[in-house]
Amino acid sequence: MKKMTQQSKSKVGRLTKSTQSKAKNSVSASDLSSYLAKYLNVAKIKDYCPNGLQVQGKPIIKTIVSGVTASMALIEEAIAIKADAILVHHGWFWKNDDARIVGQLHNRLKLLMDHDINLFAYHLPLDVHPELGNNAQLAKVMGWKPLSGVKQGLIEDPLILDGLIWQGRTDASQKTLGQLARSMASRLGRDPLVIGDLKKPIQTIAWCTGGAQGYINQAISMKVDAYISGEVSEQTFHAARESGVAYIAAGHHATERYGIAALGGHVAKQFGLKHHFVDIFNPI
Numbered sequence: 001m002k003k004m005t006q007q008s009k010s011k012v013g014r015l016t017k018s019t020q021s022k023a024k025n026s027v028s029a030s031d032l033s034s035y036l037a038k039y040l041n042v043a044k045i046k047d048y049c050p051n052g053l054q055v056q057g058k059p060i061i062k063t064i065v066s067g068v069t070a071s072m073a074l075i076e077e078a079i080a081i082k083a084d085a086i087l088v089h090h091g092w093f094w095k096n097d098d099a100r101i102v103g104q105l106h107n108r109l110k111l112l113m114d115h116d117i118n119l120f121a122y123h124l125p126l127d128v129h130p131e132l133g134n135n136a137q138l139a140k141v142m143g144w145k146p147l148s149g150v151k152q153g154l155i156e157d158p159l160i161l162d163g164l165i166w167q168g169r170t171d172a173s174q175k176t177l178g179q180l181a182r183s184m185a186s187r188l189g190r191d192p193l194v195i196g197d198l199k200k201p202i203q204t205i206a207w208c209t210g211g212a213q214g215y216i217n218q219a220i221s222m223k224v225d226a227y228i229s230g231e232v233s234e235q236t237f238h239a240a241r242e243s244g245v246a247y248i249a250a251g252h253h254a255t256e257r258y259g260i261a262a263l264g265g266h267v268a269k270q271f272g273l274k275h276h277f278v279d280i281f282n283p284i
């Protein structure tokens, strides 16, 4: 992991010397990569994909597209918008992926490289970021108040991934499990799957966006009234029922839109770029 990141950095480093621009409303791919590495604390976070510039494209970036996943549909939208870079939460080259450039990866990579578009991906560093991260941004959308005194979103030990699960309180309109589920449905535009008694009073919650149903036992040990993530597994049902901690699966995609959109907005403002958040439909 670390090795991959260093490789991509050194490649860009060479590129920068000859092509760095001081023009307004643009940033070099290298400078954007360095800025985001620092801003998202990339070097300190152990992950199972390379975080940063995953595929090098044109050296100067003026227009960026942000989206949840580097799918073919997102690349096509980026081409239509004439974007110079794509910024995603789910990039490519995951730890156990087939290393060959064949099939789906070939098709995506070819289209991206034919159009000279940079691909930047930030996975766990974006999930846990205390302000622009997925957990932080979901709380903002939902009106949840993160508990003070808890180190939210900070990874103390990269092996344990402490801080991936946030704790907090629901807002005044979400006092029962049914109200909380309805509020999620209306604010995220997707009906969640709910496990538990809809009349159950809810005060304290824990959440981790995306596919974090496997952390339900950590949420149970936090003694919260409900745990919220994106997806659900067969065993999640039994863990929720037997512990009495309600569970809401609000959608992997639906819970992870907000971090990358916020990050895109942030870098656009920082460097004066044009930014489009593109929401590719995904019911999962």
Ligand SMILES: [Zn+2]
Binding pocket: 089, 090, 209, 210, 211, 252, 256
């Ligand atoms: Zn995810």
